[in-house]
Amino acid sequence: MPDYTPPVRDIQFVLHEVLKAEDLSALDGYEDVSADLLDQIIEEGGKLCSEVLFPLNQSGDQEGCHYNDGVVTTPEGFKEAYKTFAEGGWCGVSGDPDFGGMGMPVLLGTVMQEMICSANMSFGMYPGLSQGAYEALHHFGSDEQKAVYLPKLIEGVWSGTMCLTEPHCGTDLGLIKTKAVPNGDGAYKLTGTKIFISAGEHDLTENIVHLVLAKLPDAPDGVKGISLFVVPKFLPSGDGVGDRNGVRCGSIEHKMGIHANSTCVINFDEAQAELVGAPHKGLRAMFTMMNAARLGVGMQGLGIAEIAYQNGLAYAKDRLQMRSLTGAKAPDKPADPIIVHPDVRRMLLKAKAFTEGARALSYYAGMNLDIANKSTDPQEKLRADDLVALLTPIIKAFQTDMGLEIAVDMQQVYGGHGYIAEWGMEQYVRDARIAQIYEGTNGIQALDLVGRKMSQSYGRLLRRFFHPALQFVEDHQNDPDLAEFVLPFAKSLMKLQQATAMIAQRGLKNPDEAGAASVDYLRQFALVALGYMWCRMVKTALEGKENNAGDAAFYDAKIATAKFFMHRMLPEADARFKMVMAGAGSIMELDEAAF
Amino acid sequence: MKILVPIKRVVDYNVKVRAKTDGSDVDIANVKMSVNPFDEIAVEEAVRLKEAGKAEEIIVLTIGPEKAQEQLRTAMAIGADRGIHVVTDDNVEPLSVAKALKHFVEKEQPNLIIMGKQAIDGDYNQTGQMLAALLGWPQATFASKVELNGDSAHVTREIDGGLETLKIALPGIITTDLRLNEPRYAKLPDIMKAKKKPLDSFTPADIGVDFTNRLQILKVNDPPVRQGGVKVGSIDELIDKLKNEAKVI
Ligand SMILES: Cc1cc2nc3c(=O)[nH]c(=O)nc-3n(C[C@H](O)[C@H](O)[C@H](O)COP(=O)(O)OP(=O)(O)OC[C@H]3O[C@@H](n4cnc5c(N)ncnc54)[C@H](O)[C@@H]3O)c2cc1C
Numbered sequence: 001m002p003d004y005t006p007p008v009r010d011i012q013f014v015l016h017e018v019l020k021a022e023d024l025s026a027l028d029g030y031e032d033v034s035a036d037l038l039d040q041i042i043e044e045g046g047k048l049c050s051e052v053l054f055p056l057n058q059s060g061d062q063e064g065c066h067y068n069d070g071v072v073t074t075p076e077g078f079k080e081a082y083k084t085f086a087e088g089g090w091c092g093v094s095g096d097p098d099f100g101g102m103g104m105p106v107l108l109g110t111v112m113q114e115m116i117c118s119a120n121m122s123f124g125m126y127p128g129l130s131q132g133a134y135e136a137l138h139h140f141g142s143d144e145q146k147a148v149y150l151p152k153l154i155e156g157v158w159s160g161t162m163c164l165t166e167p168h169c170g171t172d173l174g175l176i177k178t179k180a181v182p183n184g185d186g187a188y189k190l191t192g193t194k195i196f197i198s199a200g201e202h203d204l205t206e207n208i209v210h211l212v213l214a215k216l217p218d219a220p221d222g223v224k225g226i227s228l229f230v231v232p233k234f235l236p237s238g239d240g241v242g243d244r245n246g247v248r249c250g251s252i253e254h255k256m257g258i259h260a261n262s263t264c265v266i267n268f269d270e271a272q273a274e275l276v277g278a279p280h281k282g283l284r285a286m287f288t289m290m291n292a293a294r295l296g297v298g299m300q301g302l303g304i305a306e307i308a309y310q311n312g313l314a315y316a317k318d319r320l321q322m323r324s325l326t327g328a329k330a331p332d333k334p335a336d337p338i339i340v341h342p343d344v345r346r347m348l349l350k351a352k353a354f355t356e357g358a359r360a361l362s363y364y365a366g367m368n369l370d371i372a373n374k375s376t377d378p379q380e381k382l383r384a385d386d387l388v389a390l391l392t393p394i395i396k397a398f399q400t401d402m403g404l405e406i407a408v409d410m411q412q413v414y415g416g417h418g419y420i421a422e423w424g425m426e427q428y429v430r431d432a433r434i435a436q437i438y439e440g441t442n443g444i445q446a447l448d449l450v451g452r453k454m455s456q457s458y459g460r461l462l463r464r465f466f467h468p469a470l471q472f473v474e475d476h477q478n479d480p481d482l483a484e485f486v487l488p489f490a491k492s493l494m495k496l497q498q499a500t501a502m503i504a505q506r507g508l509k510n511p512d513e514a515g516a517a518s519v520d521y522l523r524q525f526a527l528v529a530l531g532y533m534w535c536r537m538v539k540t541a542l543e544g545k546e547n548n549a550g551d552a553a554f555y556d557a558k559i560a561t562a563k564f565f566m567h568r569m570l571p572e573a574d575a576r577f578k579m580v581m582a583g584a585g586s587i588m589e590l591d592e593a594a595f
Numbered sequence: 596m597k598i599l600v601p602i603k604r605v606v607d608y609n610v611k612v613r614a615k616t617d618g619s620d621v622d623i624a625n626v627k628m629s630v631n632p633f634d635e636i637a638v639e640e641a642v643r644l645k646e647a648g649k650a651e652e653i654i655v656l657t658i659g660p661e662k663a664q665e666q667l668r669t670a671m672a673i674g675a676d677r678g679i680h681v682v683t684d685d686n687v688e689p690l691s692v693a694k695a696l697k698h699f700v701e702k703e704q705p706n707l708i709i710m711g712k713q714a715i716d717g718d719y720n721q722t723g724q725m726l727a728a729l730l731g732w733p734q735a736t737f738a739s740k741v742e743l744n745g746d747s748a749h750v751t752r753e754i755d756g757g758l759e760t761l762k763i764a765l766p767g768i769i770t771t772d773l774r775l776n777e778p779r780y781a782k783l784p785d786i787m788k789a790k791k792k793p794l795d796s797f798t799p800a801d802i803g804v805d806f807t808n809r810l811q812i813l814k815v816n817d818p819p820v821r822q823g824g825v826k827v828g829s830i831d832e833l834i835d836k837l838k839n840e841a842k843v844i
Contacts, residue, residue, distance in 0.1 A: 093783065373649055
């Protein structure tokens with residue numbers, strides 16, 4: 001049986017010491033934010049995750065969801081846990097106070113997401129999807145729609161879904177067939193079949209609010225003809241629900257992981273629907289949903305890596321097997337704990353360096369999202385917005401790829417026991433896998449990075465990362481304590497700029513060049529971004545040691561982990577650089593028949 | 596009805612503590628600290644009484660370091676109305692704590708004090724009893740059920756033979772056992788509201804209590820590591836070993 005302890009000290013290190021999250025209190029609406037308050041919320045939220053959600057993770061996986069004639073039942077204990085969660089106000093952490101939300105920073109929501117995903121990823125998707133629906137309606141809904149739906153979503157008595165995928169299309173949403181026909185009274189009748197709809201049907205809430213992509217009769221072809229609709233399972237009535245709408249769950253999928261989260265076929269049969277936003281402008285609204293959701297999926301990768309690491313570490317200290325190559329380290333025991341062996345240490349350190357680095361990167365993005373939302377300085381707002389847009393595909397793809405990789409490594413630390421269900425590690429491998437696929441496959445994230453984010457406004461988005469990173473190098477390259485970190489980082493940054501220029505140049509002439517480079521480029525970028533985070537963390541740790549000598553062991557561990565990152569992880573950026581620079585030739589030349 | 600709930604900041608019950616290498620004390624540097632679990636139960640009980648309309652005000656009080664403010668905020672997030680903090684870095688002992696509590700009881704005049712039966716750091720199980728003696732108040736310890744009836748309380752307590760129900764006159768002192776209730780998870784809006792609830796700080800000098808330790812810790816050891824067992828071949832061998840090796844029969 002695995003264990004989970006919210007990594008509160010590590011979270012606080014990033015929030016308060018590296019990012020100075022309390023500075024958010026300067027923004028309108030965040031006046032109450034203080035280090036104390038954030039800590040208190042994280043403490044209580046963490047308790048809920050470890051004591052209420054985590055104990056249901058393994059049992060939920062084993063039991064799975066049940067389907068019976070259109071009705072879906074979640075595993076035992078989920079309903080009560082959801083009630084505790086929703087009644088505690090946790091569905092509305094960063095929700096708009098005008099609709100009953102707590103109005104806390106998105107950054108705090110990001111921290112909660114990490115802990116929820118570590119504790120129980122399947123559970124987390126129910127409120128997670130509601131969050132997506134909330135974002136879409138908050139940005140694009142009419143005043144009336146907001147008044148009807150937002151308070152219910154924030155309170156958690158209704159939940160949300162995102163209905164994009166259809167049997168014949170997932171990535172290419174221009175192909176969708178679901179149709180919406182005007183009723184004449186301003187509403188629409190929506191008909192079609194959506195598949196793979198997470199949280200599409202369940203027993204946790206009194207109503208389910210589907211946000212559905214569909215086409216109007218006069219829609220232009222392709223993605224320019226997509227509109228967004230809100231389709232509730234039960235029609236709202238008074239302060240509650242009225243008639244059942246023409247929405248029915250046809251079946252649920254049997255799948256590799258996240259068994260406790262229902263993945264549904266949803267059939268719409270002349271369901272009463274309302275348009276959200278302008279006709280044919282659904283794609284824009286969808287991307288609003290998607291961007292928040294993509295960061296959320298990135299947190300799933302991080303959350304799984306963290307829980308897998310915690311347990312891999314505990315096992316490595318406990319499991320006695322073979323002697324250290326340099327002589328017994330625990331002579332009083334029949335063998336040494338496996339943490340003495342270089343390969344086990346390598347895996348653990350990779351997990352540690354990734355989770356701590358990715359935590360810093362994710363919270364950095366979360367904090368910038370707050371600045372983008374709330375700053376009254378247009379320059380600053382734009383800077384932050386650009387940075388988040390740039391980092392979103394990187395966080396989604398890199399962190400979910402690494403989520404699986406770390407889960408597999410930590411499973412490896414358990415040896416054969418890692419393969420056995422009872423120990424819980426194989427569940428993490430299965431659960432981690434989906435995050436690479438949904439919310440736009442990781443391949444699509446890479447295309448988003450090289451296709452849209454890179455070229456947008458002549459590289460303005462890229463500069464939002466490169467400028468502060470270069471500035472950091474300039475400010476610290478002569479600092480002897482930082483040199484061993486800043487130098488390799490500076491080199492990797494240079495190569496990233498080179499790769500960027502190459503893709504921009506060749507991709508312009510031949511888009512396959514950009515496509516072929518995209519995945520390796522994204523990984524290269526991600527490693528450099530983590531390098532930047534590690535440099536900042538070392539700087540903070542050195543300061544921390546000076547100001548708080550009692551905590552020296554904590555800071556020394558940060559510095560030692562940074563060293564591992566520079567020696568053993570950042571060099572992968574060089575390899576990716578070479579792959580990018582090799583160009584598309586070897587990928588595109590082979591004739592299809594020759595495969 | 597006004598209820599006073601004294602609470603203590605202690606090492607979180609999940610933390611596996613170790614002795615300091617010099618054996619002077621338990622090493623609590625950088626470990627997670629929480630509200631003493633018995634005290635959390637006391638706060639929960641007070642809040643339930645208030646929710647049931649049987650109490651009007653709940654005051655939480657702690658004696659401890661600056662950071663013990665966190666525990667007061669936690670208690671206020673569960674539902675206490677205001678906090679009192681006596682700030683001291685001393686490792687406080689039951690008698691001086693009871694004296695400090697007496698000071699505030701005289702000042703605040705609560706009708707009821709609900710407190711943990713013991714703190715899980717020192718495990719003394721003395722403070723409530725000492726306070727009752729100092730105040731000359733009745734006490735009902737190890738409560739697993741509490742019913743208030745005007746100026747008296749029925750308290751069911753866990754004793755060796757089973758359950759015993761006592762009636763005490765109020766004002767009085769009740770100390771909590773684990774099974775009294777299951778504390779709730781603080782709600783997010785309440786955590787935020789707790790930040791704005793009043794909290795008064797005092798120094799030991801302000802209240803005229805001297806926290807100098809009267810007890811001296813001689814040595815703190817980790818528990819001895821359990822030795823591996825042996826398999827015995829027969830009942831006779833077992834009896835022989837119990838008699839001659841373990842010398843327990
Ligand atoms: C458990 C689960 C939950 C899900 N939840 C939801 C949900 O809540 N709502 C929802 O709407 N959908 C959901 N999905 C669907 C998911 O988002 C899609 O499966 C995903 O977007 C991929 O679409 P697809 O399956 O049609 O694959 P395809 O689009 O057919 O893609 C197949 C492969 O081709 C690649 N590919 C396609 N186009 C390109 C291109 N231009 N360049 C490079 N590579 C390309 C893809 O990367 C992928 O590797 C869920 C799926 C699962 C399995």
